[in-house]
Amino acid sequence: MKKIRLITFDLDDTLWDNVPTIKKAEVDTRKWIEEKVGEVEWGDFNDFISLREELIEDDPVIEWDISKLRKEIFRKKLAHVNPSSLRNKIVEEAFNIFIKKRHEIKLFDGVEEALEILSKKYSLGVLTNGNADIYKFPIGKYFKFSISALEAKNSKPNRAHFDMAIKEMNNVVFDEILHIGDHQINDILFAYNLGIDALWFNNSNTEWTQDFKKPQEFSSWELLPKIIENKYE
C-alpha cells in the first residue's frame, strides 16, 4: 500500500464555497469606492479579461499576483480621480476592504473535524492560486505551511507549488503526497502531471471532462478521513 506523509489542500471551493464570498466582497468594495468617488464604469467580464491581458503585458507578475491585479484594475477604473495621490489612497483602502471581506468565509461541513483528524497522522499544507490566508482562520493551526501563487511566483497547474512544498518538508518525495482540490485542471491535472495522488472534491455533481483517469472523488468532508484511511492506512 502506498504510504502518504503529506496532504496538500486547495482552498477556494475546496474548504469553502468561494463564489458567494468573492461576489459579496466585490459588491461591497465597489459600493465603498462609489461612495467616495461617484459612479464608476466597472465593465463586464470580457472587459475584465482584456484589461487583465493589458496589465500582464505591462507587468508580467500580475499573471500570478492576483492582489496586484485587483489593485491595478481599481487604479485603471479610477483613472479620472485626481490627484493620483488621492487615487492611490482610495485603491489601497479599497483593497484592504476587499481582502478583509474576502476572508469572510463559511467552511464546508466537516472541514474542521477532518483537518483535526488528519493533522494527527499527516503533515498538512496549503497550495492555492488565491489570496486567502489560511492563518487568518482558526483552522490555520492544522497546517505546517501554506504556499500561494504569489509565493510560488507561478500558478497551478504549473509545478512550482509542489516544488516549494517538498522544500518545506524534510525528505518528502512526490510519491508520498496526496493533493486534494476541486479543480480538474488546477488541482487534479496539477497532481497528475507529477504522478502525485489526488482526491477530487466534487460537491456539485460536476462531470469529469479530462482525458486522463478520474481520481477518486468525494462530495462531503465528513467522509474524507475514512476515505483516506481506507486508501492508505
Ligand SMILES: [Mg+2]
Ligand atoms: Mg479551488
